[in-house]
Every structure is written in structure tokens, then in C-alpha cells.
Amino acid sequence: MRALAGDLLGRSWFALAWWMVGLLAMGAYVVAIYGSLSGTDELADLWELYPESIRELVGDVNIGTIDGWLHLEFMSWIPLVLGMYGGIFAAGNISRETETSTVDFVLGLPVSRIEFMGSRLVVGILNMGVICGGAFVLLTVQVPLMGYDASPDRYALALANAFLLGTALFCGYALIASFIDEQARVIGIAIGGTLVTYIATAALRAASAPDAVRWLSPFEHYRAAEAMSGRAIDVWSLVVLAVAAVVAGAAALYWYNRRDLAA
Amino acid sequence: MNTAGATGLEERTSTPTIRLDALTKFYGPNRGIEDLTLEVRGGEVLGLLGPNGAGKTTALRLLIGLLRPTSGRAEVMGFDTTRDSVEVRRRVGYLPGDPALYGNRNGNELLKLVMRARGIDRAPLAERLIEALDAPMERDIRKCSRGMREKVALVLALSHDPDVIVLDEPTSGLDPLGQRAMLSYLRERAEAGRTVLLSSHILSEVEQICGRVAILREGRLTRLDTVEALREEKFREVTIDFDGEAPSFEGIGEYEVVWQEAKRMVVRVRGDARALLVALAAAQITDVSITEPTLEEVFLDYYRDGDSE
Numbered sequence: 001m002r003a004l005a006g007d008l009l010g011r012s013w014f015a016l017a018w019w020m021v022g023l024l025a026m027g028a029y030v031v032a033i034y035g036s037l038s039g040t041d042e043l044a045d046l047w048e049l050y051p052e053s054i055r056e057l058v059g060d061v062n063i064g065t066i067d068g069w070l071h072l073e074f075m076s077w078i079p080l081v082l083g084m085y086g087g088i089f090a091a092g093n094i095s096r097e098t099e100t101s102t103v104d105f106v107l108g109l110p111v112s113r114i115e116f117m118g119s120r121l122v123v124g125i126l127n128m129g130v131i132c133g134g135a136f137v138l139l140t141v142q143v144p145l146m147g148y149d150a151s152p153d154r155y156a157l158a159l160a161n162a163f164l165l166g167t168a169l170f171c172g173y174a175l176i177a178s179f180i181d182e183q184a185r186v187i188g189i190a191i192g193g194t195l196v197t198y199i200a201t202a203a204l205r206a207a208s209a210p211d212a213v214r215w216l217s218p219f220e221h222y223r224a225a226e227a228m229s230g231r232a233i234d235v236w237s238l239v240v241l242a243v244a245a246v247v248a249g250a251a252a253l254y255w256y257n258r259r260d261l262a263a
Numbered sequence: 264m265n266t267a268g269a270t271g272l273e274e275r276t277s278t279p280t281i282r283l284d285a286l287t288k289f290y291g292p293n294r295g296i297e298d299l300t301l302e303v304r305g306g307e308v309l310g311l312l313g314p315n316g317a318g319k320t321t322a323l324r325l326l327i328g329l330l331r332p333t334s335g336r337a338e339v340m341g342f343d344t345t346r347d348s349v350e351v352r353r354r355v356g357y358l359p360g361d362p363a364l365y366g367n368r369n370g371n372e373l374l375k376l377v378m379r380a381r382g383i384d385r386a387p388l389a390e391r392l393i394e395a396l397d398a399p400m401e402r403d404i405r406k407c408s409r410g411m412r413e414k415v416a417l418v419l420a421l422s423h424d425p426d427v428i429v430l431d432e433p434t435s436g437l438d439p440l441g442q443r444a445m446l447s448y449l450r451e452r453a454e455a456g457r458t459v460l461l462s463s464h465i466l467s468e469v470e471q472i473c474g475r476v477a478i479l480r481e482g483r484l485t486r487l488d489t490v491e492a493l494r495e496e497k498f499r500e501v502t503i504d505f506d507g508e509a510p511s512f513e514g515i516g517e518y519e520v521v522w523q524e525a526k527r528m529v530v531r532v533r534g535d536a537r538a539l540l541v542a543l544a545a546a547q548i549t550d551v552s553i554t555e556p557t558l559e560e561v562f563l564d565y566y567r568d569g570d571s572e
């Protein structure tokens with residue numbers, strides 16, 4: 001599996017670099033502009049003008065503080081980026097391999113399907129970690145440079161939560177990609193699914209839907225607002241995301257190992 | 264040849280390297296192959312023949328473990344192709360039909376990946392194959408034509424000198440020089456005791472290198488025999504120039520006079536060649552030419568027969 005994972009890392013770094021450039025540029029911009037807004041009372045008023053559903057989705061933060069601001073403008077949408085990245089990665093490295101028949105070349109070698117799918121899961125999760133790690137380094141370095149106190153423990157906790165959510169979404173899309181062999185369809189499902197689930201989470205919170213219903217949305221278990229406000233995070237949310245990732249990943253391995261790979 | 268060597272070869276060739284036992288694959292309600300049973304031994308080159316949809320590719324993909332059989336089983340060197348597919352692929356060099364490779368890599372990079380995946384430091388036949396096929400190993404795959412890609416894919420599939428070679432239409436994209444080099448390589452590996460199973464539409468190449476052919480029709484094995492035996496039972500076309508009376512072919516088996524002039528006739532004869540020669544010896548023959556049927560004619564004849572059934 002090491003050979004396959006190494007090869008995939010080599011092929012995926014370029015795209016990953018561009019995802020990180022976009023994400024980190026946005027993060028740097030968000031940190032940089034805080035200085036021009038931090039003194040204004042209107043910031044808190046502006047937050048009150050946000051629709052209830054959006055405030056529910058983002059969570060209870062004071063956006064007048066640097067950490068609250070970073071949460072609103074950066075941390076709150078990182079899972080969207082991770083979800084889309086995971087979907088595109090799964091489509092490009094699982095569905096596309098079957099669609100274009102490059103999987104015939106790989107599985108003509110003495111590697112098992114478990115190793116093939118496992119290498120995709122490992123590299124996808126590793127790349128999620130690189131994205132989150134990059135965001136952590138950016139905030140930890142840039143916030144003090146801009147003259148504010150950095151909160152590495154809060155960033156680490158929020159980004160760990162984002163990483164688990166991104167991993168759970170990615171493993172779910174890997175499962176879908178294990179039985180849909182069309183890259184374009186899986187990308188459509190992943191992007192559409194991520195956005196719809198994100199919006200549905202806001203709607204369910206605003207509508208005070210029962211906990212059992214809200215609990216089904218992966219974004220319900222993203223608790224970065226608590227982390228960035230210095231409050232305790234619900235450990236069960238992290239456990240649920242970790243378990244979801246393991247179950248989806250195991251299902252993807254199981255299904256891919258059993259299916260036919262027709263010409 | 265020394266005795267020990269001969270015995271070794273005998274032992275090697277007497278054990279089937281590839282064994283398909285009532286192998287069946289259905290895609291939902293559609294039949295891929297049904298009840299396919301055959302064996303291929305070390306040192307043998309067996310060709311799978313059949314029109315599109317006959318089940319050739321399905322049979323090869325089952326052998327590599329890319330498909331799961333509906334029933335029956337397949338073994339390569341004693342390893343079950345479903346349960347022990349990794350062990351099977353360790354021993355096999357497999358070329359899929361119309362091979363697809365990563366476009367942003369070149370042949371050398373892919374060869375390194377193959378060697379890492381196979382856990383080997385060097386591919387003993389790589390240089391020879393690259394030279395023989397003139398494979399463009401330095402060029403990005405996306406910039407390669409189909410034939411170039413196929414050459415690179417052949418290098419990747421065969422450079423580790425596998426015990427079993429499984430090729431799906433191996434020369435369909437190659438230029439004539441590439442085809443000749445490939446056939447010569449396969450013949451040589453078979454002589455070295457390797458087992459070769461290939462599917463092909465190019466009957467002349469099957470004729471050149473295959474000892475036996477398996478003819479598939481609608482997923483079923485309809486014939487498994489040597490090329491010679493297949494030819495034997497088909498018509499030979501005999502052109503005869505004679506003086507005097509036309510020769511008689513009564514009692515030599517099945518025959519058909521295609522056309523006849525005053526001193527020349529063309530006859531299609533099936534059966535024992537010796538009986539034909541005896542009949543010709545009794546007549547006043549001035550010239551005779553006997554044309555063996557090509558495998559292509561045999562093949563077409565076979566399918567025409569099937570269609571009319």
C-alpha cells in the first residue's frame with residue numbers, strides 16, 4: 001500500500017497546493033482586515049442583523065473579538081471547503097480510476113483492492129490534515145504578527161473538529177465513489193450534498209427541529225464556535241464524527257473489495 | 264538437451280498453470296461466459312478467439328481477479344483467482360485491452376511504481392523490451408499515441424519476467440515492427456517455459472504463435488484444439504492442371520468441384536491428405552497446388568456454420 005499511497009501523494013500534491021493557496025489566502029485576508037473593523041460598535045450590531053438561521057449555524061460567538069471574528073469569517077466555512085475537497089478527491093481518485101480504466105493497470109499489480117482503496121482513504125485523510133495544519137500554522141503565525149493575541153489551543157481544537165468533520169464527509173464520498181464510476185456524478189453529489197447538508201443544518205436549527213433529527217447532519221457536530229469562544233466542546237460530537245468516518249471508510253473498503261470491475 | 268533438463272521441462276509442462284473449471288459469469292441477466300473449462304500448461308501459448316461479446320475479456324478479467332465469478336473457479340499456479348488474487352497477480356503479467364495509464368506520468372515513473380508495488384529492485388527484462396518495442400518511456404503518457412501507450416503498457420506488464428502472461432488484444436495498437444517484436448518475445452518466453460494466454464482478433468498472429476486456440480461463442484467454449492487440427496478438418500483448396508481425363512475424387516471424403524475447364528480444375532477437399540494424393544497420383548497431372556486454409560478462413564467458416572445452425 002505504501003507504493004500506491006506514495007504515488008497518489010505525488011500526484012495529488014499540486015492540486016492540494018492550490019486548494020491551500022486559496023484557503024490560506026482567504027484566511028490571511030480575514031486576519032488582515034480585522035484591524036480595520038475591530039474598533040467599530042457596528043460589528044456587533046451587524047451580527048445581530050444576520051438571519052437567525054445563519055447565527056444558529058455559525059454558533060454563539062462574539063465577533064467583536066479576534067477569535068469570534070476568525071470563527072465567523074474563517075472557521076465556520078472551513079468544513080465546507082473540506083467537504084468539497086474530499087468529494088472531488090474521492091471522485092478523482094476512486095471513480096475516475098474505474099471510469100478511465102487506470103484501475104486495471106493498478107490492480108494488474110500484486111496489490112489488493114483493500115490496499116487500493118485504503119491508499120485513497122489514507123492520502124485523502126492525510127491531505128485533510130495538511131489543509132487543517134496549514135490553517136493552524138497560518139493563524140498561529142499571522143495573528144501575533146498583526147498585533148493580536150493568538151489562541152493556538154482554540155485553533156487546534158476547532159481545526160481538529162473541522163478535520164474530523166471533513167474526514168467523515170470524505171469517507172462518505174469515498175463510499176459513494178466506490179460504487180459510482182462516473183467522476184462528474186460523484187463531484188456533483190459531493191458539492192451539492194455538502195452545500196445542501198450545510199444549509200439544512202441551519203434550517204433545522206432555526207426551526208428548532210428535534211435533536212434526533214438535527215443529530216443526523218454531520219455539520220451539527222461541528223462545534224468550533226464553542227472552541228473559539230473558549231468554552232468546552234461536546235466530546236460526543238467528536239466521537240460521532242470519528243465513528244462516522246470509520247464506518248463509512250470501512251463500508252467503502254468492504255464494498256470495493258466485493259464489487260466487479262468490468263471493462 | 265540433458266536428461267535432467269528434459270525431465271524438468273516435462274514436469275513443468277505436465278502441470279496446468281492456468282485452470283478454469285466451469286467458470287461462469289453473468290452480469291445481471293446478461294451472460295459473460297458460461298461453464299468455461301480449460302487448462303493451459305507451462306510453455307504453452309493459448310489463444311482465445313471469438314467475435315466481440317464472445318466473453319474473451321470477461322474470461323481474462325476473471326483470471327486476474329477484476330471480476331468475481333458467478334460460479335465455478337479459476338486457478339493460476341494453484342492459487343484461486345478470487346481468494347488469492349494478489350498471489351495470482353504476483354505471478355502474472357497482465358495487459359488489459361486498450362490499456363489506460365496515468366496521463367501525467369511517463370513510462371519510467373510508472374515502471375518505478377510497478378517495481379515498488381512488486382517489491383523488486385530491478386525489472387530484468389525492461390531494457391530489452393524497451394529496446395525491442397521502441398517504447399517511449401521518457402514521454403508523458405498523455406502525449407503518447409495509442410500504439411505508444413500500448414508499448415509502454417507491455418513493458419510495464421512484462422518486464423518482471425512473469426511466469427504467466429495474460430494479454431487482452433496485445434498487438435491491436437502496435438505498428439508492424441512492434442507486432443513482430445512482441446510475437447517474437449512471446450514465442451521466446453513460451454520456449455523458456457512461461458505460460459501465455461492471449462485474446463486476439465488478429466488471426467494471423469494467433470496462427471503464428473499459438474499452439475492451441477479456444478474458440479468462444481456467446482460466452483461458451485465451442486472448440487479447444489490445436490491450430491493444425493482446426494485446419495485439418497477444413498477444406499483445402501486444390502488447383503489441378505491435367506492432361507486427358509479429369510481426376511476422380513470418389514472415395515477420398517468430402518469434396519466440391521469449385522470450377523473446371525478443359526485442363527484445369529479447382530476442388531475443395533476435406534479429409535485425409537494421403538487419400539487426396541493417391542487420387543492425384545492415379546491421374547495424369549501436370550501441375551498441382553494445394554492451399555492450406557488460414558486460421559482466418561477456419562474461424563470465419565466456424566462462425567458461419569454456427570450462424571446457420
